[in-house]
Amino acid sequence: MKSFRHWAALYILFSITGCMSTLPELQKVDENQFLDQNWSTEIRQKFYYTPQGTRVLPYDWFVSLEQPTLTFFSDPELLSHGDYLARIGFIPDTNYDSKLNPNNLPIGFALDPDFTDPISGAKMPMLGLTCAACHTAELHIKKNGKTIGIRIEGGPAMTHLADFQKAVGLSVAYTYYVPGRFDRFAKRVLKTAYSKETAKKLKTSFKNLIDAGVKQAEVNDKLELEVVEGGFARTDALGRILNQVFGWSMNNTNPPGPINTANLSPVDAPVNYPHIWDSSWFDWVQYNASIHQPMIRNAGEALGVQAPVNLRKEQDLYKSTVQVRNLFHIEQWLAGEKPFSNGLMSPKWPVETLGQINQSKAEQGKNLYDMHCQGCHLPPMAELKKDLESGDPKYWTKKFGPWLLHLNVIEIDQVGTDRTLLDNFNTRVVKNAGVLEKTNKWIPITEGTHMGPALGKVVENVNNYWYDANNIPPEERDRMNGYRKNLIQAPWGYKARPLNGVWATAPFLHNGSVPNLYELLSPVYERSKTFFLGSKEFDPVHVGFNTGSFSGGFELDTSIKGSSNSGHEFNDGGRGNGIIGPKLAPEERLAIIEYLKTL
Numbered sequence: 001m002k003s004f005r006h007w008a009a010l011y012i013l014f015s016i017t018g019c020m021s022t023l024p025e026l027q028k029v030d031e032n033q034f035l036d037q038n039w040s041t042e043i044r045q046k047f048y049y050t051p052q053g054t055r056v057l058p059y060d061w062f063v064s065l066e067q068p069t070l071t072f073f074s075d076p077e078l079l080s081h082g083d084y085l086a087r088i089g090f091i092p093d094t095n096y097d098s099k100l101n102p103n104n105l106p107i108g109f110a111l112d113p114d115f116t117d118p119i120s121g122a123k124m125p126m127l128g129l130t131c132a133a134c135h136t137a138e139l140h141i142k143k144n145g146k147t148i149g150i151r152i153e154g155g156p157a158m159t160h161l162a163d164f165q166k167a168v169g170l171s172v173a174y175t176y177y178v179p180g181r182f183d184r185f186a187k188r189v190l191k192t193a194y195s196k197e198t199a200k201k202l203k204t205s206f207k208n209l210i211d212a213g214v215k216q217a218e219v220n221d222k223l224e225l226e227v228v229e230g231g232f233a234r235t236d237a238l239g240r241i242l243n244q245v246f247g248w249s250m251n252n253t254n255p256p257g258p259i260n261t262a263n264l265s266p267v268d269a270p271v272n273y274p275h276i277w278d279s280s281w282f283d284w285v286q287y288n289a290s291i292h293q294p295m296i297r298n299a300g301e302a303l304g305v306q307a308p309v310n311l312r313k314e315q316d317l318y319k320s321t322v323q324v325r326n327l328f329h330i331e332q333w334l335a336g337e338k339p340f341s342n343g344l345m346s347p348k349w350p351v352e353t354l355g356q357i358n359q360s361k362a363e364q365g366k367n368l369y370d371m372h373c374q375g376c377h378l379p380p381m382a383e384l385k386k387d388l389e390s391g392d393p394k395y396w397t398k399k400f401g402p403w404l405l406h407l408n409v410i411e412i413d414q415v416g417t418d419r420t421l422l423d424n425f426n427t428r429v430v431k432n433a434g435v436l437e438k439t440n441k442w443i444p445i446t447e448g449t450h451m452g453p454a455l456g457k458v459v460e461n462v463n464n465y466w467y468d469a470n471n472i473p474p475e476e477r478d479r480m481n482g483y484r485k486n487l488i489q490a491p492w493g494y495k496a497r498p499l500n501g502v503w504a505t506a507p508f509l510h511n512g513s514v515p516n517l518y519e520l521l522s523p524v525y526e527r528s529k530t531f532f533l534g535s536k537e538f539d540p541v542h543v544g545f546n547t548g549s550f551s552g553g554f555e556l557d558t559s560i561k562g563s564s565n566s567g568h569e570f571n572d573g574g575r576g577n578g579i580i581g582p583k584l585a586p587e588e589r590l591a592i593i594e595y596l597k598t599l
């Protein structure tokens with residue numbers, strides 16, 4: 001009877017999460033190329049592995065799990081094997097610092113040695129994803145029979161987060177239910193402390209994890225929260241943060257209590273992980289230009305990527321695992337002390353691997369850029385630098401405190417790209433604020449308010465809890481907050497950012513619905529209606545990845561909600577309805593691309 005129940009639970013898990021999808025074959029790299037982006041090897045390593053307080057699994061558990069496959073003659077390999085995680089898109093690191101990354105996990109997998117759960121108080125080393133997991137790219141190019149992996153710091157990762165979650169969930173379930181597997185796992189985790197009793201205790205906490213996962217999966221299924229798949233390189237970050245904070249985290253009890261579903265909504269606006277060079281100096285960040293202060297942005301992201309936080313009990317309300325000090329360091333590496341100083345710079349097109357740039361064509365492209373692009377995307381960085389140094393800059397603003405680059409936000413009716421993200425962000429309201437409404441100590445969250453501003457307040461409270469607990473004086477808080485106030489806005493539009501390094505950031509538009517630069521400059525009817533994501537093989541002509549069909553690739557269908565490839569169109573017929581410029585001849589498109597390679 002007992003084992004029947006086990007298999008029934010496994011069956012439920014399968015039917016909810018689906019079996020593991022076919023993963024792409026390993027895209028092997030023979031050599032890495034590192035571009036000069038103003039970062040030393042040491043800063044790169046710190047960016048890859050500094051924990052920010054997020055949680056995937058206890059570290060020892062994660063490195064002890066086996067891959068979710070059934071093998072008959074030998075034990076499966078470990079889930080944490082770089083070659084396996086690389087098939088989900090993560091980047092194995094051959095030059096890793098073994099102090100920061102003792103198990104040679106891929107880029108972005110961070111060990112947090114002092115992780116303390118704010119709800120249960122349990123302290124244990126934790127594995128969490130950090131910024132680099134989503135904001136580091138690798139472009140593959142064949143050269144003399146070898147595959148070179150060109151590392152792009154701050155570029156969009158080609159990872160499949162849903163498959164990663166599935167792989168972890170299934171590995172956990174297999175470990176629990178497949179005969180023999182738990183014992184091997186327990187021996188790896190407990191090492192010399194292994195005994196029948198300690199293994200039994202471990203099994204109980206393991207079962208709690210499965211129960212919580214099944215419960216969440218059931219709610220996901222019932223409310224159809226996961227109707228739109230992000231696939232590789234995309235996730236509905238804002239939608240997930242709102243669900244995590246106002247949904248799952250407000251229900252965060254151990255053992256899991258009833259789930260309050262009032263604040264949950266489907267995540268159906270997947271976006272491409274943006275590139276993050278220069279973003280620290282923008283007046284507003286996020287695709288919809290909604291967040292102003294870097295610390296709010298970063299701590300908000302950490303909560304979205306499942307840093308536990310107490311939003312449930314009055315006692316220790318807003319206590320979290322968010323590592324505010326580390327977030328400050330990370331932001332400093334990205335930003336530098338001031339614009340154009342020691343922060344992360346955009347990558348320069350490497351001619352030795354990607355080919356020469358045709359200068360006269362690029363010159364022609366520059367003229368077209370001045371005419372058709374600059375009005376929205378601003379002049380190239382070199383000019384913006386001169387502008388700032390002039391002392392009386394035209395493109396920079398001091399209205400918020402430090403000099404910040406003022407970006408144009410283009411109304412959705414004008415730019416005409418997919419609007420799902422804006423609809424979601426601008427209309428979701430807090431339906432149940434629970435204890436967050438009643439607190440006297442913190443900024444209260446009122447039921448019925450929009451979730452965007454409410455999120456800003458929650459994150460400010462989380463940060464202030466940390467500042468208080470660590471006795472951070474007011475002037476130090478200001479510095480850590482980047483000397484910026486916590487402002488949130490919800491415009492009906494998307495921001496147009498400068499295009500330096502944009503050649504390394506396919507797929508394009510906020511939702512990644514256009515595979516390469518050539519298609520972005522083509523009329524919508526010429527753009528691919530479906531294409532495959534997941535390949536890292538770079539196409540230096542159209543400037544994007546290879547998007548042909550392959551086993552394990554994710555087929556992006558632009559007719560699905562949130563994935564429309566409309567708008568930002570250059571076509572005949574006059575402006576409006578997403579047409580923002582005249583139809584460009586194929587040579588003109590290529591000339592603009594040649595120019596963009598120089599930025």
Ligand code: HEC
Nearest residue numbers: 130131134237238271273274276279285286287288298301
């Ligand atoms: C799970 C993936 C993931 C992780 C981890 C992550 N980000 Fe992001 N980040 C995103 C996505 C997706 C967006 C775009 C969200 C939007 O605008 O709707 C984003 C947006 C940003 C932006 C705004 C860029 C702009 O110009 O608008 C910055 C800056 C940023 N992230 C920095 C960071 C930092 C710093 C960290 C770590 C502290 C981090 N991110 C961790 C996925 C991630």
Ligand code: HEC
Nearest residue numbers: 372373376410415417494495496502507508509510511580
């Ligand atoms: C009317 C203003 C406007 C004009 C003109 C314009 N753009 Fe854009 N551009 C935008 C906006 C707004 C976005 C973001 C849209 C979105 O993500 O939905 C964008 C996005 C992009 C992106 C994608 C960036 C990314 O992170 O994926 C590229 C590349 C780009 N534009 C290139 C160009 C080029 C090249 C031209 C000139 C030929 C041009 N744009 C003209 C407003 C404009």
